[in-house]
Structures are given as structure tokens and as C-alpha cells.
Amino acid sequence: MLIADLEAVLEKLAPRALAEPGDNCGLLVGDHDARVRRVLVALELTEPVLAEAGAGGFDTVLTHHPLLFSPLTSLVESRPRERMVRELIRGRINLLAHHTNLDSAERGLAAIAADALGLENVSPLRLSPAGWYKLVGFVPPDAVEKVASAVFDAGAGGIGDYEGCAFSGEGRGWFTPGLEAHPTIGQLSIPERTPEVRWETVVPKNRVAMAVSAYISAHPYEEPAFDIYPLENVLTRTGLGRQGTLPRETTVADLAAHAAALFELDGCSWSGDGGRLVRSVGVLPGSGRSLMQEAAGLDVLLTGDLGYHEADRAEGLGLALVNAPHGQLEWWCLRRWAETLRAALAGSEVDVETSETWRSPWNSAGGGVSPAQPVGDAAPAEALPAGDTVAGAEAIRRLRLRVDGGSRGNPGTGAIGAVLEDSDGRVLETVSRVIGVCTNNVAEYRALLAGLEIAQKAGAQELEVLADSELLVKQVRGEYRVKNAGLKPLHEEAMGRLRQFRRVSVRHVRREDNAEADRLVNKALDEATSAGL
Numbered sequence: 396m397l398i399a400d401l402e403a404v405l406e407k408l409a410p411r412a413l414a415e416p417g418d419n420c421g422l423l424v425g426d427h428d429a430r431v432r433r434v435l436v437a438l439e440l441t442e443p444v445l446a447e448a449g450a451g452g453f454d455t456v457l458t459h460h461p462l463l464f465s466p467l468t469s470l471v472e473s474r475p476r477e478r479m480v481r482e483l484i485r486g487r488i489n490l491l492a493h494h495t496n497l498d499s500a501e502r503g504l505a506a507i508a509a510d511a512l513g514l515e516n517v518s519p520l521r522l523s524p525a526g527w528y529k530l531v532g533f534v535p536p537d538a539v540e541k542v543a544s545a546v547f548d549a550g551a552g553g554i555g556d557y558e559g560c561a562f563s564g565e566g567r568g569w570f571t572p573g574l575e576a577h578p579t580i581g582q583l584s585i586p587e588r589t590p591e592v593r594w595e596t597v598v599p600k601n602r603v604a605m606a607v608s609a610y611i612s613a614h615p616y617e618e619p620a621f622d623i624y625p626l627e628n629v630l631t632r633t634g635l636g637r638q639g640t641l642p643r644e645t646t647v648a649d650l651a652a653h654a655a656a657l658f659e660l661d662g663c664s665w666s667g668d669g670g671r672l673v674r675s676v677g678v679l680p681g682s683g684r685s686l687m688q689e690a691a692g693l694d695v696l697l698t699g700d701l702g703y704h705e706a707d708r709a710e711g712l713g714l715a716l717v718n719a720p721h722g723q724l725e726w727w728c729l730r731r732w733a734e735t736l737r738a739a740l741a742g743s744e745v746d747v748e749t750s751e752t753w754r755s756p757w758n759s760a761g762g763g764v765s766p767a768q769p770v771g772d773a774a775p776a777e778a779l780p781a782g783d784t785v786a787g788a789e790a791i792r793r794l795r796l797r798v799d800g801g802s803r804g805n806p807g808t809g810a811i812g813a814v815l816e817d818s819d820g821r822v823l824e825t826v827s828r829v830i831g832v833c834t835n836n837v838a839e840y841r842a843l844l845a846g847l848e849i850a851q852k853a854g855a856q857e858l859e860v861l862a863d864s865e866l867l868v869k870q871v872r873g874e875y876r877v878k879n880a881g882l883k884p885l886h887e888e889a890m891g892r893l894r895q896f897r898r899v900s901v902r903h904v905r906r907e908d909n910a911e912a913d914r915l916v917n918k919a920l921d922e923a924t925s926a927g928l
């Protein structure tokens with residue numbers, strides 16, 4: 396299957412015409428003609444997701460939030476978003492985004508949330524504008540079928556599950572051919588009254604030009620008459636959010652608790668009286684404050700990114716609010732939607748998997764699904780609570796990294812060593828190489844950077860870093876300031892890389908407890924010496 400074929404499947408599941416104005420959906424980076432074998436579904440593209448795609452051999456990443464929203468004016472390695480674009484191109488990884496079109500789709504994220512809540516009599520909170528135009532043509536009766544089939548082939552005439560929808564009525568066309576004209580019917584300068592059919596159909600906005608050109612080509616007249624005008628129609632089965640009724644009345648507080656458990660959220664807050672009985676519910680995964688007006692007739696709106704002022708406004712509307720973490724609720728729904736995609740691709744040998752590395756940028760204390768990310772040794776990876784998962788039941792990849800660096804001469808020829816182990820102490824990968832003339836401290840940082848790189852490529856989500864350089868450890872933990880100008884960029888890069896992990900701890904160990912990394916440094920230096928480098 397090619398990317399273009401995958402796009403056609405996605406267009407059926409989440410038509411791009413449903414996207415909100417200004418959204419950026421579709422193929423953002425890649426090649427329509429590239430082959431697709433493995434698709435990684437993630438809420439958004441982050442460095443860990445990109446590393447996961449590379450390590451897992453994924454040729455395509457499909458995200459909900461688009462990586463590219465505002466135009467890029469450069470593609471520079473040091474800027475994270477731009478670096479990711481470069482990395483996608485380097486790795487020949489295609490990036491697709493399906494955002495508000497997937498929110499609004501008939502079986503999109505909001506529909507999935509409504510379904511999970513058990514809502515009945517479900518309909519969209521805000522119906523999608525159809526984005527249709529009306530094409531009205533005036534055609535001689537014997538040419539109507541030919542013109543109609545050309546216009547339908549150009550993408551006109553679809554309404555819901557029906558194709559080839561149009562209306563015709565008989566009448567008379569009036570015209571007077573000019574002296575330069577070549578009329579199919581009638582004579583120059585003589586007013587003509589001839590039987591014609593007024594034939595009209597609907598055309599999606601993005602097909603108007605093609606439909607008009609098909610109409611003109613298939614029409615027998617030299618100068619076919621037609622009208623095009625925009626319509627205000629809405630679609631009845633698609634749109635932002637969903638509303639419906641719960642099978643049984645419940646309280647706002649119970650609904651919040653139920654939603655938190657059902658959607659595996661850190662927690663939900665609610666506005667107003669928690670004991671208020673509710674039955675009619677609006678739901679929108681993501682940020683739904685713009686739908687408060689539409690939800691005003693309901694008992695409660697469940698969505699994300701609600702703040703103080705929304706609670707105040709909701710009270711005035713007689714509406715209760717349940718505030719759910721934006722990304723977590725979307726991610727739960729997106730993982731369910733990935734099953735829909737998998738089903739749609741059944742038989743195509745395209746493998747669809749959901750990311751194991753995406754995590755919410757928000758952390759909270761006391762609820763525990765998205766742990767804080769201390770750069771310190773506050774929590775050794777093994778001590779994490781057993782139920783600590785983001786992506787449902789998938790296991791967290793916890794690895795240990797031992798690093799060391801040194802130079803003979805300080806400054807002199809330097810080398811780095813790193814050992815990446817799994818949580819059982821099995822060695823996954825090592826680094827042992829010379830890096831040219833440098834100081835001990837530079838070598839220590841370079842060892843850390845090389846180690847973090849292999850840890851990231853190995854898909855580590857939580858990482859314990861052990862180093863015997865007190866300076867390195869204390870600088871990374873923020874206990875020492877970095878004064879040396881040569882170390883500043885290395886420190887900055889290390890901090891950037893450390894932040895890519897869900898949780899990381901950096902600990903100082905005695906040199907004798909870091910023997911293997913130390914041995915790899917000396918091995919590289921010995922080999923360099925014997926090779927005369």
C-alpha cells in the first residue's frame with residue numbers, strides 16, 4: 396500500500412473537509428508514492444515518539460495534533476520542531492495528521508467518547524458545515540445524461556450514503572446568438588426559445604472547479620449557462636463534540652469519578668454542586684470551551700482545558716462542567732480509534748500500532764498517571780508504583796545507563812564509554828570510542844550525550860543514569876552551576892536530551908562501581924595509542 400492509498404482510507408474515516416478552518420491535516424511530511432508497512436499512531440510527534448518510530452521500523456507516523464501549524468521559516472537542527480522535520484526526512488518517515496476532522500468524524504474521537512460513556516440518542520454538539528456549493532446547469536434534454544455523468548464523475552452529487560443526487564425540471568432556454576457566435580441551436584441575431592432542462596446538484600467546495608470544467612466540456616453548447624452558489628447546509632451525522640443522555644441519572648461528582656476511571660485520567664474536576672443530578676451530557680475530547688453555548692441546554696459538559704472563567708460562565712448557563720485532562724482523554728479515544736483504522740486496513744498487510752512513549756506534558760501530584768520528571772535521584776526507576784502506565788496496559792521501558800569519559804593529559808586524547816542495560820542488568824548496547832583532544836570534563840559530557848542517544852534509540856521511557864563524575868552529576872542536577880564556557884553547550888544539550896524521557900534520574904556512583912564504563916574508556920584509549928592515533 397502507498398501513502399496515497401492510506402490517505403484514501405483515512406479520507407473515508409475522517410474526511411478532511413470536516414477540519415476546522417485553519418487546521419492543518421493530511422500528509423505533512425513525506426511522499427504520496429512511498430510504501431507503507433508500519434504505522435505508529437501517537438497523539439503528537441515528540442522526540443521520544445520519533446525515536447520510537449525509528450527504533451521500531453515505522454515508515455509512517457499518524458498523529459492527532461499536527462506538528463506543522465504555523466509556517467516554518469527555517470529548518471535548523473537546534474530547534475526541536477525543525478529538527479524533527481529534518482529527522483523525518485532523514486529517516487524517510489512519513490508524517491500524517493488528522494486533527495479536528497477526526498474530532499468531528501462520524502466515528503471519530505468524540506463519538507468514541509460518547510459511546511464509552513454509554514450515551515443514548517447521540518448527535519453532534521455543533522453540526523459540521525457541509526461546505527457545499529450548488530451547481531445549476533441548463534442543458535438540452537438529449538444531453539442531460541451525458542452532462543450529468545461527467546459532473547458526477549468530477550465529484551459532485553454525493554449526499555450521505557447516496558451518490559448521483561440531482562434534480563431536473565423542464566423549461567425553455569432563451570438566447571440570441573451574436574454575429575460572431577457558432578450556435579449549436581438557433582441562428583445568428585434571431586431570438587431563440589428552445590426546450591432545456593434545469594439540472595442542479597451539490598458539489599463539495601474542493602470539487603467545484605473540476606465539476607464546472609466537466610460540465611462545460613460535456614455540454615453541447617458553445618457557451619453553456621450555469622450558476623454556482625454557496626450553500627448553508629450542515630451535515631447531520633458529523634460535527635464537533637457529541638451530546639446524548641445517560642441511561643440513568645447520576646450526580647456530577649459521580650460522573651467525574653466515572654469518567655476519570657473509564658478514560659484512565661489523572662482525575663477530573665467539576666464545577667458547582669457535585670450532588671447535582673445530571674442525565675443529558677455533552678462530551679468533547681480535547682479543548683471544548685468554545686462549545687459551551689451549544690451545550691447550554693444540557694445538564695453537563697465533559698471536556699478539557701476548562702478554567703476559572705468557564706466555570707463562572709457555565710453557572711450562568713445552568714450548565715455543570717467536568718474538566719478532563721485534554722491530552723489524556725484524547726489519547727484514550729485515539730487508541731480506540733486506532734482499532735478502527737486497523738480494521739479498515741485489514742488485509743492490506745499494513746501494521747498499525749499505538750505509541751508507547753507519548754506522555755502528557757502535564758504532571759500532577761497525588762494522582763499518579765503522569766509522574767513528575769525530576770532530574771535527580773528522587774525516585775529510582777524500580778521504585779515506581781506498579782500501576783504507573785500512560786498507554787493503558789503497555790509496559791514502560793525502563794533502562795539503566797552507565798557513562799564515563801576521560802582524557803590522557805587533561806587536555807589530551809579523550810575517550811568515552813557507556814553501557815546501556817535493561818532493568819534486569821542485561822547489557823543492551825555499549826559505546827567505546829576516542830573523541831579527539833579534550834578535557835576530562837568535556838569527555839564526561841560527551842559520554843553522557845552518546846549514552847543518552849543510544850538510550851533514546853533503544854526506546855527508553857524511564858532512565859537511570861549512573862556516572863562517577865561528581866561535577867557532571869551535580870551540574871545536571873542543578874546543584875552546581877556551569878561556569879566553564881566550553882561545558883555550557885554540552886550541558887544544555889544534555890538537559891534537552893534528558894527532558895525527552897518520561898522520567899529520569901542521574902546519580903553519582905564511586906569509580907569502582909562504574910568499572911565497566913571506565914574499562915570501555917580505557918579500551919578505546921589503549922587501542923588509539925597502539926594504533927598511533
Ligand SMILES: [Zn+2]
Nearest residue numbers: 681682721725
Ligand atoms: Zn487536542
